[in-house]
Amino acid sequence: MDRRVFLSAASAATLAAALPVKLFAQHAEPPIEHRLPPTDADFQRSSSYIEDVPLHEYHWASERAVEAFQDLKFGLRIHWGLYSIFGRRGESWPFLTLPFSERESYNHAYQTWNPDQFDADAWMSLCQQSGLKMFAFTSKHQEGFSMFDTKTRVRQRANWTAAGGPKIEDCDLSYSIMETPFRRDVVKELTDAAHKRGIKIDLYFSHSDWYDADFRPYGWHPLQVPSSPELTARESGDGTVQEFWDKLKKRFAGQLVIVPDPTPEEVKRMVQRHRAQLTELLTNYGNIDMMCLDIFWGPKVWPEMRETIVKMRQLQPDVMLRARGIGNYGDYYTPEGFVPSSKEATRMPWFVIYPLGSSFSYESDGSKYKGTGWIVNNLVDATAKGGNFMVGVGPSGQGSFHPTAVEQLHETGKWLKVNGEGIYATRPRPGTLWSEGDNLRFTRSKDNKTIYCFLLKWPGKILSIKSVEAAQATSVKMLGYPNDLVTRWDAQQGLVVTVPEQLQQESNRPCDFAWCLKLTGAHTA
Template identity: 30%
Template sequence: MNLIMKKTRYLILMLIYLLASFCSAYSQEKRAEIEWFSDAKLGLFIHWGLYSQAAGEWKGKPTKGGEHFMLYERIPIKEYELIANDFNPVGFDAAQWVKTAKDAGMKYVIITAKHHDGFAMYDSQSSDYTIIKRTAFKRDPIKELADVCKKEGLRFGFYYSLGRDWHDPDVPTNWPQKAGRSNTWDYPDEDAKNLPAYIECKVKPQLRELLTNYGTIAMVWFDTPELVTKQQSTEIRELILSLQPDCLINSRIGNGLGDYSIIEQTLMAEIKRTPWEACLTMGRNWSYNKFDTLYKSPEATIRNFVDIVSKGGNLLLNVGPTGEGIFPPRSTETFNGLHDWLKVNGEAIYGTRPWKVYGENLIEGTTEDASQLSFHDAEFDGTPKVNVPDLRFTSKGNVVYVFARSIIDNKFVINSISKEDKINKITLLGSKKNVKWKYFESGLQIDMPLLDTNQIPVYVLKVELK
């Protein structure tokens, strides 16, 4: 047996092993949920809490750290709690939020039930630090959103800060060093903090509430496991599945126990064929900040979305509502751009899987300009800043979808498609005009119809193979 045959046999055996492991690890219903997740491609992330009321300002000055400003400004709990006195989001309309998400093509919604500041944005009986007990609003937005999502056919899930809680005295942290993300101004003795007490007295009771009182929960989106042990992650996972067996859990439950992995504010460098999700912001910040003017263009957002899907992932796109409970005006352009583009090109996104390659460049020597900044968990954006003409691919059955992103010339060569691929037909989604094509030694030459300069310049060719 030659070396190539040995390697092929090894790869086949590994694939069989991984498939068998997957099938044994999950019930048929759970596997169906993971398949649904892989088909869905697009969700809405909502960061909303007391930090939204502050809107990036504290005592008349811009804050550092976005929604993490309690940490960055070292604000004592007794002062930070006073924000709740002014937080009365009477503009909140769950039906409008869900309509906006659905119209934009989103298939699921994730909202912050409890962020690092420890404030519960729902009717928690395990804490008195909640939107019901501390604000004049006296409504449960998590309940209202869950009900509307069910009515409109969107999956619903919640974000929960696991290993950070600046309101609780028993939460130590270890990133980027010991006590690096802990409340050390109210609770200075890091070694005295009792993480098991926090897990048992706050985390588990609140998870039980959220998984019991709000109908079907599609996903639990944990953040920052920090010092959570494998035993604690295991117990939390068992608790979730005992209450909602089909619920998906992200990788930030910690210790390798999630159903799907997460990357944040950056793009994947290669195809990943196990479930994953990229969470990206529309603007600079996760939560509403009145000083934020750096919103991504619809073209940049759709380029990022296509890149993520071509590599096998989902985009969880974040919006930060105001303290009044309204999506910021700058987000409207993004939502509308997604709506218009997906109305034409959605078949190349939903239910697709990566092709044999994720993409190729059209101009030699060019590549996407991803940020070289080191990761920073408050304000960071590692997504590309330049719209480079290039190609991305997805596939479905005998169809390959070719995304021509930000192209300048409607004539180009696809090197990854050759005569061996046996093309039956090529069309341009959203156009009735013919696409001219012919094989070259270097690949497939495309001559697209003249481009509509009024639409977002991410065009999709549907290549049907015999």
């Protein structure tokens, strides 16, 4: 495929600034590019050693794959691993501050794990009923535990309770779900169930591995080394070497463990195992639509990481790669825990990831789930700005989702049955036309024949829309309501829509949370 130019978004932004809004509205959006926003924290963390422009021979996923990615709009992020057994919020991250005795217990918990409530078909049925077009699943989180049938082996690990303090010891195990009493390949069951239903698949995979001592010190590995600042390019942020160590001590709650630097043989073994596991995921589970890569390696091993990415492309050329840890080699990036406040300064595809509860792992307190209205508002907002929205819900250690989370997802599915036409496979309006005030958000059909106007608050009896021309709205409907709405054109107020008296009563409205007007006319671009 042709290489996509990196300056296209900057050129489009200049054009937009130079033209009146109405005039620019007649121009199509600039083409997709592959450049992370300069304000993105992940880009800033790696820009010192990952080349800005990828190697000439490298290619991204095809335009067809990008198009399919942009059509998705709504997805589910499922974090599930050993951390789920303990019911702690924060996925693997609390491991770093555990006392050494608890770390050792954590690492051995797999020996009794038997999540007998796990049902891949039920999980995918939940996706279907909730209007979710894809799911992301943690094949391996930072803790290093593989939720799939990996044939790779861990050769050395930390013994956290060794006499005289933590030490590296030899071992020989896969450290996977296949070594638990459960002995079922969770990734296989999920991908099979998803393929049957046409649900897109995104496999999360952490570059770092806190169980395998070969992976030290990358990605906040609990085993740090004397050369950590050099190896990781001080990934905790800019500053002096002393500031780097001070931040590590704070991160590890004073339990910082320093062991010898990895040998060349250990580095080679790390690279080979990392590459072999990614090869397994892209070989043994059919078509994989996305790989949600996470965490960074540093500058010294970037050439090996880059070679791994190239090999992934050879295995599945159209897999969409998250940019985490691979810079502009990625196909998409993920604003995490927020929806960008406006359309981004880049045309790189993006997917917001945002937990429904207090974190991405299991939330036992039903009152902590944010609600269907929160999902709907964020989904509409992200879609209007040209992105996708992925809501994060973690199952319990036994493999079931909290009833409150299920209820809120089901309610979202009911809302999408009414309003999905204005969400799925839509595109943003050009320039700043994605919104009007605080309560109006817009999308458009890909053929530019329809504008969808979402009302985040009920408008009352009269609604004025100033960013739509008369020729763009010769017909106005509310999705889920059978009759055309009465409209008129006013030079100052723009399109004035009269909302029927019948709909002023909440029980008569086609849905809750937000409402969508469908505007058709001569042109919409």
